[in-house]
Ligand SMILES: [Zn+2]
């Protein structure tokens with residue numbers, strides 16, 4: 001990145017111009033560039049963003065492996081006939097598919113889809129691998145990229161024609177096992193946000209008309225962005241037996257009876273990066289929690305000619321101590337830049353904690369620590385710096401989480417009729433909870449004028465309207481309310 | 492995997508039928524399946540093989556990061572005009588390219604290549620990111636899959652139309668820096684084989700007529716397979732300034748002079764897995780060193796009804812101790828299988844070390860350890876089992892390495908004329924060293940009848956023929972020999 005780019009700084013307002021502000025942060029903090037000419041909708045993921053993705057991968061992959069998941073890799077292409085086979089049960093992704101027609105200077109006999117998701121190629125193999133109840137549960141996951149040729153405008157990480165994700169696919173002996181799997185993965189997705197990205201999320205399920213095609217139940221974690229829109233931040237599908245029946249996943253049980261398996265699939269994409277960037281960043285640039293920050297601490301020595309040697313020595317010692325403790329630290333001892341420039345640059349790039357060291361700190365055997373998110377500054381003893389820094393990381397994480405939690409808590413409102421839903425969404429954004437009969441038609445009066453939709457309904461056992469023991473009616477029609485619908489605008 | 496498949500065992504001979512034996516090991520040890528109908532040349536990488544790939548990734552990626560490389564991710568498609576641009580300097584991969592013509596139900600204005608390698612899309616971005624000498628060296632790497640539509644027969648991991656690899660791309664201020672980079676990566680590839688896969692390799696460079704298109708020098712590590720063929724096991728290209736000139740990578744030096752950068756690229760693919768499997772495995776199935784084995788130790792308790800409780804308790808304690816020490820251990824306490832079946836299964840699947848525990852071991856507070864590669868059995872004290880196991884791992888690794896080293900040492904022979912080269916290659920395979928004038932035409936008399944080629948020449952400073960201070964003439968023509976050529980058949 002050239003110095004000129006750095007000096008520009010963020011010019012758009014997060015509050016008033018969220019979209020433009022986001023695009024500016026992504027570009028100026030060196031997170032992503034747009035794809036080449038002729039490839040709108042694609043992005044180049046630069047090292048700073050990719051390093052965050054790697055930490056997310058590491059965190060989630062370890063959870064997967066602790067809970068019986070094995071990684072594998074399936075071909076990136078899927079024969080058209082395989083996608084067709086899936087059509088018996090689902091609509092599929094046809095309109096969004098990219099097709100390979102020619103390869104090796106020859107037209108292909110059967111064209112190949114670039115995978116939009118891999119159920120239709122993975123399930124037939126699971127069918128081959130499962131013979132006996134002893135082969136169950138069978139769990140495979142792959143980290144890969146998928147292509148969906150969406151027509152809508154690109155937003156890096158939120159909406160791109162190619163995106164990175166993981167997709168897990170499992171088979172189980174019973175419906176209950178498959179449901180437990182579905183929830184295990186959803187909980188792990190929640191933990192990514194809660195414990196790694198400093199963001200609370202809502203957990204629930206999609207309304208039936210918005211499920212993954214062919215699924216019994218699609219569960220979701222939803223994150224609220226500062227501009228009041230909801231992001232579908234990870235989904236876990238209980239597929240029931242529809243895929244197992246279509247692709248013939250059967251097993252012999254303990255009594256040698258042939259039975260049909262129950263399957264699940266679940267995915268989380270780099271959209272999580274988009275949600276992370278949008279949630280915490282500000283008008284100085286990127287903000288990251290220490291958990292995923294490529295550089296966690298920057299040490300900036302501040303010297304005059306006569307104090308340079310002492311200050312630099314001291315700063316190097318601090319950086320070495322942190323490095324020895326396994327903290328990702330950078331010492332910015334560049335001669336050609338003044339401290340103010342350095343501060344701005346490291347703020348733009350989202351380093352969570354800055355340590356300033358001048359002659360005063362050297363004399364007093366102290367350090368000045370500055371929190372990236374809010375500029376809070378604390379003076380601490382030089383001794384036990386690694387321990388102190390870890391404590392500060394936790395404080396910064398708690399601050400980020402608290403702010404995001406406040407946004408979410410304040411962002412859930414109630415309404416009882418169409419006008420109130422529309423009014424509340426229009427004024428505040430966020431989620432509006434309303435009693436709902438369960439009919440897709442009753443989403444339309446909100447979706448049509450407002451482009452808001454039902455992003456979630458709580459699970460049965462968490463929804464007071466689900467047991468039927470009440471007098472509530474749907475906010476749109478006169479039928480009895482069967483669920484609480486969460487309306488929101490979405491990315 | 493069904494029990495029936497396991498029971499089949501390996502039926503082909505490694506010595507006499509290497510290709511069929513290899514295919515059988517790959518399938519029966521659950522490493523890979525062939526792709527779906529209509530997609531010949533593709534494979535499904537199953538968890539056992541993918542786990543090995545993940546360990547290789549972890550090993551190499553850590554080395555990359557320790558030496559200044561950052562990971563990134565670039566689009567999987569490359570516009571045709573970008574590939575064309577590269578054609579000014581190189582022939583390119585055109586005949587092997589898979590093309591996307593249609594996406595989102597529309598014909599594309601410009602068709603997109605599925606990346607066969609990413610120089611043509613990465614280099615233009617490097618050009619944008621490099622402005623000043625302070626931006627150099629710039630190093631990016633991506634782990635991804637690439638597609639090359641080769642017509643020749645599929646061999647899992649060795650030759651597939653889609654394969655996993657990493658590709659690193661760097662820019663430097665000087666020719667010397669770029670050369671040092673090229674060698675750093677080649678040394679890291681050598682270390683993958685030496686220190687992780689228990690295989691020695693030869694290091695050298697490709698003859699000029701077999702360089703990467705546009706490169707100044709292509710360096711290579713070559714591994715000798717047990718059937719006498721050489722595998723190109725990783726390549727590192729010194730690209731000189733040709734790519735930088737074509738894609739305009741310039742920087743201002745310390746005197747504000749505009750200069751053209753020097754670039755490199757380097758890649759290692761899952762072919763390393765193929766070489767690993769073929770080198771160490773045998774007619775009982777897969778053999779892996781502990782460094783990459785998904786399961787490093789299997790504990791097999793051997794009991795009668797009256798000793799079952801004691802034996803199982805003891806075995807669980809051993810497995811727990813190993814697990815606590817971070818060793819990847821599996822306790823095979825299945826009731827429905829006898830020890831002999833278990834031994835065969837774990838041998839097929841390549842677990843490096845087996846611990847047998849019967850009443851005798853319990854009474855004597857001992858353990859019986861069996862090495863997978865050669866069946867060597869040792870009795871050891873139960874105490875300090877983790878330490879003992881680690882020592883045994885090292886012994887097994889040393890055995891595997893020694894065997895592969897013997898194959899390589901015995902596999903390099905010398906010859907002085909065409910008949911001798913052909914005769915030696917025909918009789919022994921392996922490498923035949925011969926004096927060579929440097930002319931591609933002098934490879935033809937070997938290549939044409941034997942399908943052997945010059946896979947490597949030593950580096951200048953390691954080749955006694957390179958300094959011209961000798962009387963040797965080319966083995967094929969009467970010109971002075973300029974290099975020592977290594978002829979071999981290849982995968
Ligand atoms: Zn209604």
Ligand SMILES: [Zn+2]
Nearest residue numbers: 928933965968
């Ligand atoms: Zn010659």
